[in-house]
Amino acid sequence: MNVETEPAAVGRTAGSARTQEVAWHHRHLLDVDVVTWPEIELIMRTTDEMKGVLARPIRKVPALNGRRVTTLFYEASTRTRVSFETAARNLSADVVSVATATSSVTKGESLVDTIRTLEALGAEILVMRHSVSGAPYLAAEIFGGHVLNGGDGWHAHPTQALLDLYTMRQHLAGGDLRGRKVAIVGDILHSRVARSNIWSLTAAGADLWLCGPATLLRGMDRWATAWDGGAIPGHGRFHVTSDVDAAVRDADVVMALRIQRERMQGGLLPSLREYAARFGLNAERVSLAKPEAIVMHPGPMNEGIEIAPDVATSGRAVITEQVANGVAVRMALLYLLAGAHEAAGGHEAAHEAVHVREAARAPEAIR
Amino acid sequence: MSLQSKTASRTTALGPSVGEVVERFELEKAWLVDPVSGREGPGEIVVTDGVLESVVWLEGEEASGVTDKGVVVAPGFFDLHAHFREPGFEDAETVATGAAAAAHGGYTTVAMMPNTSPALDEPGVLERIRSAARASGSPVEVLAYGAVSADRAGEQLSAMGELADAGVIGYSDDGAPVRTAKLLRSALLYAGMLGLPVVEHAEDLELTASAEANEGYVASILGLAGWPTAGEVNAVSRDLAVLADALRDEPRARLHLTHLSTTASLDLVRRAKAAGLPVTCDVTPHHLALADEWIAGARRWSWEALGPDGTSRDPWADEALTAWPYDTSLRVNPPLRTPVDAAACLAALLDGTASAVVTDHAPHTVVDKEVEFGMASNGISGIETALGVLIALVDSCRLPLARAIAALTTAPAAIVAGWPALAATAAARKRGLTEGAPADLVVFDRADRWTVTEESLRSKGKNSPFIGRELSGRVLLTIAGGRLAYEDPKGGDE
Numbered sequence: 071m072n073v074e075t076e077p078a079a080v081g082r083t084a085g086s087a088r089t090q091e092v093a094w095h096h097r098h099l100l101d102v103d104v105v106t107w108p109e110i111e112l113i114m115r116t117t118d119e120m121k122g123v124l125a126r127p128i129r130k131v132p133a134l135n136g137r138r139v140t141t142l143f144y145e146a147s148t149r150t151r152v153s154f155e156t157a158a159r160n161l162s163a164d165v166v167s168v169a170t171a172t173s174s175v176t177k178g179e180s181l182v183d184t185i186r187t188l189e190a191l192g193a194e195i196l197v198m199r200h201s202v203s204g205a206p207y208l209a210a211e212i213f214g215g216h217v218l219n220g221g222d223g224w225h226a227h228p229t230q231a232l233l234d235l236y237t238m239r240q241h242l243a244g245g246d247l248r249g250r251k252v253a254i255v256g257d258i259l260h261s262r263v264a265r266s267n268i269w270s271l272t273a274a275g276a277d278l279w280l281c282g283p284a285t286l287l288r289g290m291d292r293w294a295t296a297w298d299g300g301a302i303p304g305h306g307r308f309h310v311t312s313d314v315d316a317a318v319r320d321a322d323v324v325m326a327l328r329i330q331r332e333r334m335q336g337g338l339l340p341s342l343r344e345y346a347a348r349f350g351l352n353a354e355r356v357s358l359a360k361p362e363a364i365v366m367h368p369g370p371m372n373e374g375i376e377i378a379p380d381v382a383t384s385g386r387a388v389i390t391e392q393v394a395n396g397v398a399v400r401m402a403l404l405y406l407l408a409g410a411h412e413a414a415g416g417h418e419a420a421h422e423a424v425h426v427r428e429a430a431r432a433p434e435a436i437r
Numbered sequence: 438m439s440l441q442s443k444t445a446s447r448t449t450a451l452g453p454s455v456g457e458v459v460e461r462f463e464l465e466k467a468w469l470v471d472p473v474s475g476r477e478g479p480g481e482i483v484v485t486d487g488v489l490e491s492v493v494w495l496e497g498e499e500a501s502g503v504t505d506k507g508v509v510v511a512p513g514f515f516d517l518h519a520h521f522r523e524p525g526f527e528d529a530e531t532v533a534t535g536a537a538a539a540a541h542g543g544y545t546t547v548a549m550m551p552n553t554s555p556a557l558d559e560p561g562v563l564e565r566i567r568s569a570a571r572a573s574g575s576p577v578e579v580l581a582y583g584a585v586s587a588d589r590a591g592e593q594l595s596a597m598g599e600l601a602d603a604g605v606i607g608y609s610d611d612g613a614p615v616r617t618a619k620l621l622r623s624a625l626l627y628a629g630m631l632g633l634p635v636v637e638h639a640e641d642l643e644l645t646a647s648a649e650a651n652e653g654y655v656a657s658i659l660g661l662a663g664w665p666t667a668g669e670v671n672a673v674s675r676d677l678a679v680l681a682d683a684l685r686d687e688p689r690a691r692l693h694l695t696h697l698s699t700t701a702s703l704d705l706v707r708r709a710k711a712a713g714l715p716v717t718c719d720v721t722p723h724h725l726a727l728a729d730e731w732i733a734g735a736r737r738w739s740w741e742a743l744g745p746d747g748t749s750r751d752p753w754a755d756e757a758l759t760a761w762p763y764d765t766s767l768r769v770n771p772p773l774r775t776p777v778d779a780a781a782c783l784a785a786l787l788d789g790t791a792s793a794v795v796t797d798h799a800p801h802t803v804v805d806k807e808v809e810f811g812m813a814s815n816g817i818s819g820i821e822t823a824l825g826v827l828i829a830l831v832d833s834c835r836l837p838l839a840r841a842i843a844a845l846t847t848a849p850a851a852i853v854a855g856w857p858a859l860a861a862t863a864a865a866r867k868r869g870l871t872e873g874a875p876a877d878l879v880v881f882d883r884a885d886r887w888t889v890t891e892e893s894l895r896s897k898g899k900n901s902p903f904i905g906r907e908l909s910g911r912v913l914l915t916i917a918g919g920r921l922a923y924e925d926p927k928g929g930d931e
């Protein structure tokens with residue numbers, strides 16, 4: 071392998087003594103729930119390599135030369151789409167961008183038909199954003215290539231969770247989240263970012279706190295208490311609270327989530343003013359966190375609502391780093407997914423090697 | 438005609454085709470279940486010229502080797518709640534395919550819901566359904582409810598009196614609740630005057646707006662919008678309050694709550710019945726046997742998902758997720774609930790709160806189901822798998838076989854017998870193994886497992902969560918009103 075043109079041998083070189091050899095074998099990345107901790111570490115190491123690429127004068131490697139990446143966005147999100155497309159182009163992939171609008175009321179061409187069409191047009195890796203939870207699972211059932219979830223409904227946003235994790239590890243001593251307190255404040259109920267972060271941060275051993283008004287936390291307590299005592303292998307408990315001071319106090323990481331105006335029309339919040347006063351991350355609140363704590367936001371921000379402008383631009387804020395790391399993490403995932411395809415010798419073999427939850431999909435379960 | 442099966446005894450008959458009178462059928466050494474007399478045991482039956490000529494109970498030596506684990510003979514099943522989609526949605530189901538599916542499931546009488554297009558809100562639509570039933574050649578009896586409101590729009594009453602004259606067995610806006618308490622009160626009074634019930638789909642539409650799955654642990658993790666328990670409980674309390682009110686003016690007012698799914702709403706009905714309100718309810722096979730964890734990919738029976746302390750087990754902690762998540766065949770309204778709610782449905786069935794099991798057979802096309810979970814139509818194509826699901830409950834020793842059969846036969850008939858205008862009609866007749874009556878029965882092999890496939894389902898609706906799975910209790914023969922409704926293709930002479 072030519073080091074000048076390829077990222078360093080990812081998952082093929084022997085790691086340090088503490089990292090075990092692990093190969094990527096997921097055909098799709100739909101959420102982080104089925105990704106094991108060694109696999110997450112592989113993603114982190116691959117992201118390091120991609121950061122190396124991005125630091126070069128020419129930020130481009132031919133790793134995915136001739137491979138076709140299609141972004142299919144059913145929900146407008148310029149920043150996420152551009153991040154994926156930049157990542158794909160940095161790997162020299164051919165990028166096709168499809169933006170479409172849909173809602174449960176106006177049914178246009180079905181998702182299934184759209185994906186069959188894109189496959190016939192040569193799509194190999196499909197990056198998908200959709201407003202309905204679970205939509206990428208339907209796509210993965212019918213698509214012959216790889217599906218990379220760019221966010222589905224309230225359910226999952228795995229690349230965001232992984233870039234968040236990467237960014238946290240960069241800033242925490244030793245890159246280790248075990249025992250570190252992470253507070254996520256905002257609209258947890260409707261947040262795919264929060265849900266994916268629950269999987270990855272509990273797997274990382276973080277002391278995770280989810281915080282928001284009771285109307286936007288509904289149901290999360292059941293999830294938190296179900297995991298009390300770490301009932302799920304590799305996953306510990308997390309905390310759910312409406313007490314923002316308790317959540318932020320002594321935190322190593324404080325993350326604000328976007329609050330949408332629709333939440334007031336839905337009767338879930340009295341006003342944005344009241345939200346900002348009670349839950350917004352202002353300087354006073356953030357001062358409760360550890361002195362070296364970092365402040366994060368998945369964007370786009372409503373400055374003055376969930377985060378005060380001076381906090382967003384303070385030295386603690388790593389929000390622009392999140393954006394830069396997002397490109398590197400997405401490059402890593404595109405690279406790993408494309409490699410899984412090659413290493414396993416095509417779709418059929420890749421299909422057999424997938425994780426238990428994917429492998430469990432017997433033909434009869436395909437509807 | 439003769440039946441072959443792994444455990445079956447010798448059987449002989451002539452070989453009619455569907456719709457023809459069964460001239461001669463004999464079955465020796467089977468397990469007979471007669472929910473009218475309450476008797477079950479080894480026996481033999483003979484059908485001659487469409488009449489159940491003899492029912493012989495065997496004892497001693499003759500009965501040896503005959504158990505309730507093999508071939509079972511029961512009265513034909515009666516489904517109080519099915520959707521046959523005609524007129525208007527014939528690509529999802531027709532009266533003919535619905536009747537064929539029913540017969541394959543062991544059903545000989547089915548009551549159709551009126552959410553067709555146009556809605557069954559005037560007698561002309563009922564006539565179309567009846568002529569489709571006649572043209573199908575199937576002997577399965579197709580009954581129908583009329584809509585409560587014109588065009589099911591929840592604004593004004595349908596042609597209730599004319600529909601009664603034409604022969605509907607009650608009124609329902611199923612698919613949705615009767616929109617307002619005020620309209621429900623009028624409907625209960627007017628239907629009561631006609632001696633007919635209002636059949637309610639209990640749902641508070643404001644609490645369930647845009648809901649995708651039962652509000653709870655599974656929906657929280659999957660990021661699905663929650664359909665809260667309160668959405669059903671609130672509607673049931675409204676309906677019971679309005680019924681109590683209507684009864685003061687019209688003592689013949691009757692309310693039937695269909696497909697109840699939560700512990701709390703069944704408790705409300707239990708108390709209302711104890712207080713003497715003329716209310717009945719039913720539960721479905723899927724709410725008895727499945728739970729919301731199936732949407733996450735679990736594939737175990739609801740009772741296998743209960744912990745020793747009676748609480749729901751965690752499918753993630755159990756590593757019980759073995760199938761792909763978000764399978765739209767599991768999107769149903771009311772939604773699949775927790776294993777605890779499923780246990781409450783069973784408890785209600787056992788204590789008589791909900792005496793009947795109905796299928797809520799809701800066939801849909803691939804176009805309506807092969808979509809994103811939250812955009813998929815609600816419903817399970819279930820009339821062909823209901824028996825198999827109940828047999829799974831029987832096999833788990835949680836439901837006696839005779840109670841399962843009663844829930845499919847005498848219990849729905851008894852509910853209909855409580856509706857004044859229908860008390861003396863055929864629909865309310867006791868469904869037993871009665872000598873001298875037209876043969877109306879099902880023969881199934883409890884031990885014979887069959888694989889549910891798209892091809893094996895006679896329904897046009899392939900939206901079954903059991904596709905690819907095995908169920909026990911293969912139906913071998915269904916005779917409706919003395920005529921052949923279904924015969925297992927594996928049977929027949931060599």
Ligand SMILES: [Zn+2]
Nearest residue numbers: 611612638770
């Ligand atoms: Zn209904």
